[in-house]
Amino acid sequence: MRVGFIGAGNMAGAIVRGIVAEGTLPAEDLAVTSAHGRSAQALARETGVDAPGSNEELVERTGPRGVVVLAVKPHLIAEVLEPLGDLLAEQDSLVVSLAAGTPLATLESFLPPGQAVVRVMPNVNALVGAGMAAVCGNASTSEDQVDAVVGLFETVGSAIVLAERDFPAYTAIAGSAPAFAAHFVEALARAAVRNGLPKMLATRIAAQTMLGTARTMLERGTTPAQLADMVSSPGGTTIAGSLAMEDAGFSPAVVRGVQAVIDRDREIAAG
Numbered sequence: 001m002r003v004g005f006i007g008a009g010n011m012a013g014a015i016v017r018g019i020v021a022e023g024t025l026p027a028e029d030l031a032v033t034s035a036h037g038r039s040a041q042a043l044a045r046e047t048g049v050d051a052p053g054s055n056e057e058l059v060e061r062t063g064p065r066g067v068v069v070l071a072v073k074p075h076l077i078a079e080v081l082e083p084l085g086d087l088l089a090e091q092d093s094l095v096v097s098l099a100a101g102t103p104l105a106t107l108e109s110f111l112p113p114g115q116a117v118v119r120v121m122p123n124v125n126a127l128v129g130a131g132m133a134a135v136c137g138n139a140s141t142s143e144d145q146v147d148a149v150v151g152l153f154e155t156v157g158s159a160i161v162l163a164e165r166d167f168p169a170y171t172a173i174a175g176s177a178p179a180f181a182a183h184f185v186e187a188l189a190r191a192a193v194r195n196g197l198p199k200m201l202a203t204r205i206a207a208q209t210m211l212g213t214a215r216t217m218l219e220r221g222t223t224p225a226q227l228a229d230m231v232s233s234p235g236g237t238t239i240a241g242s243l244a245m246e247d248a249g250f251s252p253a254v255v256r257g258v259q260a261v262i263d264r265d266r267e268i269a270a271g
């Protein structure tokens, strides 16, 4: 399978670096383009992938039946996709869009009828092979094509097939949530700095603690509530901290943040 990425920014960079590091596909089967060429060339130099001079060339080099991944910002999808429609159809390419808030119906409206399109919401942790991706194909995609995309993203983390109606909530807790988790680590570290720990050490300690907490839940099936109970000694330090955080509005703040992502996703979808 040959895969071309239109866009060489944060997300394409994370996936390409992840795929190359994991050895999922040989670098010569991957290609990237960018608006100004420089970021694509830098990524190509770093990873050994190809950096064609235009999006048309990328589709040609990726096809026939190649995967063309749209990794540009949502507002650029129309201007990137429309000029490529006939070529994508000729090459029988599979179009994969990573764009937040951009439904399959919108993507289809920029393409010839019958074009196979898969919507994916990945996350930045693909960079270290610990990503999370949701995948949904349109009516023109075969089961094999959807499976191939799931397989591709599984090589850089976990991937699931998800109904499109669930993408906004999913985007909040997987696409955007690495930023929220990073804010939490930063807040923990700053609180520790206030109490005398050096920032770099505090950040490392807090990040390792997040990693271990996630692994305990995923690998042992421990629920968040069970884990919190395991840590909270009666009359101890943790329960004092947890209740103080709740008193300061921790859970309502998280719920509002998730809802804001969902509302913004719907706003982008509405144009």
Ligand SMILES: NC(=O)C1=CN([C@@H]2O[C@H](COP(=O)(O)OP(=O)(O)OC[C@H]3O[C@@H](n4cnc5c(N)ncnc54)[C@H](OP(=O)(O)O)[C@@H]3O)[C@@H](O)[C@H]2O)C=CC1
Residues within 6 Å of the ligand: 006, 007, 008, 009, 010, 011, 012, 033, 034, 035, 036, 037, 038, 039, 040, 055, 070, 071, 072, 073, 074, 076, 080, 098, 099, 100, 121, 122, 123, 124, 175, 176
């Ligand atoms: N960042 C994330 O964590 C996540 C992002 N996404 C989605 O991924 C997509 C990309 O986001 P992200 O990587 O953060 O964005 P970036 O701004 O980091 O990267 C966008 C890339 O698109 C390139 N580009 C713009 N116009 C064109 C064009 N006409 N032809 C070729 N390349 C072009 C830019 O080129 P140049 O470098 O020259 O400016 C840049 O490399 C978005 O739709 C976003 O919703 C989804 C999940 C998570």
Ligand SMILES: O=C(O)[C@@H]1CCC=N1
Residues within 6 Å of the ligand: 100, 171, 175, 176
């Ligand atoms: O912020 C954004 O719009 C994209 C989608 C999810 C993560 N980044």
